[in-house]
Amino acid sequence: MNQAVTAVTGAGLAAGYGGRPVWSGADFSIQAGSFTAVLGPNGSGKSTLVRLLLGLLPPLAGRLEVLGGPPHRGNPEIGYVAQGAGFDPDFSIRGRDFVGLGVDGHRWGLPLRGNGAAVDEALRSVGAEAYADRALGRLSGGEQQRLLLAHALVGEPRLLLLDEPLSHLDVRNQATVVELVAEVARRTNLTVLLIAHDVNPLLRYVDQVLYVAQGAVHKGRPEEIITSRSLSRIYQAPVEVLRDSRGRLFVVGLEEEASHPHA
Amino acid sequence: MPEPLFLKIADTTPQLSWNLFDDLAALFHYQFMVHAFEAGTVVALVAGAIGYFVVLRGTAFAAHALSHIGFAGATGAVVLGVSPVFGLLAFTLGAGAAIGALGNRLRGRDVTIGIVLAWTLGLGVLFISLYKGYATEAYALLFGEILGISGIDVAITLAMGVITLLALAAAYRPLLFSSVDEELAGARGVPVTALSIGFMAILAVAVTEAVQVVGVLLIFALIVTPAAIAIRLTSRPRTAILVSALLALAFTWLGLAISYYSPHPVSFFITSLAFATYLLVRVLGRLRPAAAGP
Numbered sequence: 144m145n146q147a148v149t150a151v152t153g154a155g156l157a158a159g160y161g162g163r164p165v166w167s168g169a170d171f172s173i174q175a176g177s178f179t180a181v182l183g184p185n186g187s188g189k190s191t192l193v194r195l196l197l198g199l200l201p202p203l204a205g206r207l208e209v210l211g212g213p214p215h216r217g218n219p220e221i222g223y224v225a226q227g228a229g230f231d232p233d234f235s236i237r238g239r240d241f242v243g244l245g246v247d248g249h250r251w252g253l254p255l256r257g258n259g260a261a262v263d264e265a266l267r268s269v270g271a272e273a274y275a276d277r278a279l280g281r282l283s284g285g286e287q288q289r290l291l292l293a294h295a296l297v298g299e300p301r302l303l304l305l306d307e308p309l310s311h312l313d314v315r316n317q318a319t320v321v322e323l324v325a326e327v328a329r330r331t332n333l334t335v336l337l338i339a340h341d342v343n344p345l346l347r348y349v350d351q352v353l354y355v356a357q358g359a360v361h362k363g364r365p366e367e368i369i370t371s372r373s374l375s376r377i378y379q380a381p382v383e384v385l386r387d388s389r390g391r392l393f394v395v396g397l398e399e400e401a402s403h404p405h406a
Numbered sequence: 407m408p409e410p411l412f413l414k415i416a417d418t419t420p421q422l423s424w425n426l427f428d429d430l431a432a433l434f435h436y437q438f439m440v441h442a443f444e445a446g447t448v449v450a451l452v453a454g455a456i457g458y459f460v461v462l463r464g465t466a467f468a469a470h471a472l473s474h475i476g477f478a479g480a481t482g483a484v485v486l487g488v489s490p491v492f493g494l495l496a497f498t499l500g501a502g503a504a505i506g507a508l509g510n511r512l513r514g515r516d517v518t519i520g521i522v523l524a525w526t527l528g529l530g531v532l533f534i535s536l537y538k539g540y541a542t543e544a545y546a547l548l549f550g551e552i553l554g555i556s557g558i559d560v561a562i563t564l565a566m567g568v569i570t571l572l573a574l575a576a577a578y579r580p581l582l583f584s585s586v587d588e589e590l591a592g593a594r595g596v597p598v599t600a601l602s603i604g605f606m607a608i609l610a611v612a613v614t615e616a617v618q619v620v621g622v623l624l625i626f627a628l629i630v631t632p633a634a635i636a637i638r639l640t641s642r643p644r645t646a647i648l649v650s651a652l653l654a655l656a657f658t659w660l661g662l663a664i665s666y667y668s669p670h671p672v673s674f675f676i677t678s679l680a681f682a683t684y685l686l687v688r689v690l691g692r693l694r695p696a697a698a699g700p
Contacts, residue, residue, distance in 0.1 A: 197593045199592065216592075216593070217594055223590060223593045228589070235638070236586060236641055237641045240641075241586060244583045244590075244591075248579050248583030248594065248596070249594045249595050249596050250580070251577065251579065252576055252578060253575050253578045277641070
């Protein structure tokens, strides 16, 4: 069971589109059962990393191993919440049906066997039973995010990829969603990769940070990466990390890199 | 009790009696009405079912465009002396495959689709003029001519309808998945581009069938309106598909029955029934904002 140690390994990894690298020379490994935050400015290639792990995009160079093998599309051991996922107010499908698609949505034909038990379990694990029978479009952003999470969890994955699941949530919902993810991950020994703009809601739970910027991927513990010295080196520009009275981190000097006060 | 208006226009249309059974028997007295009901039933069920996915995928305008592009094919076939159904099918299939292959990149390309469909309608007008004048042929294509449908046409419609429904059933789960969220479905291994092309091909066949009933211009009434009503009534996908198909069936049957006792065209009644029901559901939905439950 060597997968029990490392869930993801990248060595000399490069990624990009049409032969043009977005970042390259990435060396990192992600421990099974750990919580990794993927940070960095807009367009730096955070989602590209997720596409690589999902097998939707081949690496330009280097080696990538996911759960003990090369990445391949449709890997049932990966749960995924896509960027900007959410539903229009008119979207008239129940949360329960949406979560059910995570069980057998990729199989051909009509659903002859029920998937109710697995769906109920996933709904319970995210605490979404109360509104699972309502149309998704009528739910709040936080409720939709829980159902997206249930959809990702219903196949009992070993790796969970969350692409900016917090970006459209208010501060309180951000905290509950992160706490929920961390709790489920702890309970089921799930490896989590979460892309975020702001590290602050994650600080209590994150084991390590992959910081994607300036064509490279930097790896380390949050207190190593998000410092004035480390970020100044990454950007080769004077960047300062400030800490407020509650321990929240604020990065100053990157206003031109991104509009968000990300860390 | 006030007399219905259509009883007064009695010369050429059948009389409506107060005996419901006699009226129903009269409806099926003529072979052309039997054929109309048979073909209408198949078309309505197919259009209602596939319409659910059209609305869910947000490809209503593409469906509309398919029928217009089909018009050029149908009129072209008439010029060549072939049955318009073949021209219709060839053009809608070709256009459907192209639209399907473009897939997600087509979102927000209403302008491009509009430009292509305007051109193909123009092409259709040219073909009609080349055919030296049978305006009735063009009229039938544009607005539907279900009362002129032959026994052979019914058999062809039935065969196409069965194929369409079987294809929809076979692709049901991945089609629903990719219609709900193409990104998630693709990551899960669903062949989203192939499905998109396949769906547009199925839609092309369904559109070709529906043109016989409501014509190129009124295709929305059978493919889009019943599904748009259904998703306002239920958020269960399979229930919504059933409701959509049954609504399309009800509009078609009622439209045929009413038109039999009136001098006005079937298409008018089908589209009006669909529109009135849509309006009703929207107004009721506004009065009860907590609706659209399970």
